[in-house]
Amino acid sequence: MTESARPADAGIEGLVIDHPGFSRLFEWLASSSIGRSTFDGLRRRTAGVAEGRVLDIGAGAGHNFAFYDPARVTSVEAVEPDATMLGYARLRAASAPVPITLTQAPAEALPFSDASFDSVVATLVFCSVGDPQRGLSEILRLLKPGGRLLMAEHVRSEVGVLAGIQTAMVPLTVTFSGNCHWNRDTAEEVRRAGFAETRIERKAGGLHPIILVEARKAG
Numbered sequence: 001m002t003e004s005a006r007p008a009d010a011g012i013e014g015l016v017i018d019h020p021g022f023s024r025l026f027e028w029l030a031s032s033s034i035g036r037s038t039f040d041g042l043r044r045r046t047a048g049v050a051e052g053r054v055l056d057i058g059a060g061a062g063h064n065f066a067f068y069d070p071a072r073v074t075s076v077e078a079v080e081p082d083a084t085m086l087g088y089a090r091l092r093a094a095s096a097p098v099p100i101t102l103t104q105a106p107a108e109a110l111p112f113s114d115a116s117f118d119s120v121v122a123t124l125v126f127c128s129v130g131d132p133q134r135g136l137s138e139i140l141r142l143l144k145p146g147g148r149l150l151m152a153e154h155v156r157s158e159v160g161v162l163a164g165i166q167t168a169m170v171p172l173t174v175t176f177s178g179n180c181h182w183n184r185d186t187a188e189e190v191r192r193a194g195f196a197e198t199r200i201e202r203k204a205g206g207l208h209p210i211i212l213v214e215a216r217k218a219g
């Protein structure tokens with residue numbers, strides 16, 4: 001495992017992402033048996049099918065790392081802006097089945113060359129990204145032609161009353177859940193980002209619906 005550090009606000013003025021309390025809570029939740037039974041299937045469908053040189057955006061505590069298949073993946077660049085999350089990720093990177101490099105950076109300003117990744121993975125991240133279109137345009141810039149974005153996100157409900165409850169809760173989730181916008185329509189954000197093909201699988205879930213996204217950059 002190698003690591004490069006950069007200031008959390010580098011490249012995007014005024015952006016500091018630092019939620020130590022939420023990071024500790026999420027690490028506890030994602031490691032618990034409930035967290036694993038909720039999230040592991042999503043990790044298998046995203047990280048588990050990534051190929052080649054992979055970018056894991058908002059890697060958090062590194063819970064995707066164990067799912068990368070050394071038969072398909074050559075290396076993973078994992079980016080995460082929050083220092084507390086990076087501390088957990090560092091420990092998981094050391095025992096990952098593939099080589100992992102950690103970098104402190106936000107989705108909106110990624111310090112990599114154009115067209116340098118075969119796959120980009122983002123799990124449970126885009127609800128929290130301050131400028132989702134800027135993050136998605138970074139992904140398009142970084143993917144090789146024909147490369148894939150593999151994403152799992154919780155999103156806005158399609159049921160009006162539930163979406164209304166989500167919207168009412170946003171001030172709380174932004175404050176206490178690491179800038180999570182509980183009502184974000186990430187499916188629509190991906191559709192208008194400019195991918196050549198976008199497949200979205202929606203899993204019903206009351207106030208917590210999930211989408212699995214496979215989006216391909218034009219070849």
Ligand SMILES: C[S@@+](CC[C@H](N)C(=O)[O-])C[C@H]1O[C@@H](n2cnc3c(N)ncnc32)[C@H](O)[C@@H]1O
Pocket residue numbers: 017026030057058059060061062063064079080081082085105106107108122123124125128129130131178179
């Ligand atoms: C709920 S955690 C999910 C972490 C990890 N992807 C997982 O599946 O376990 C959300 C992560 O998004 C990160 N995040 C928040 N804003 C971000 C941004 N602008 N760019 C990249 N990551 C961001 C947070 O620091 C946090 O680690």
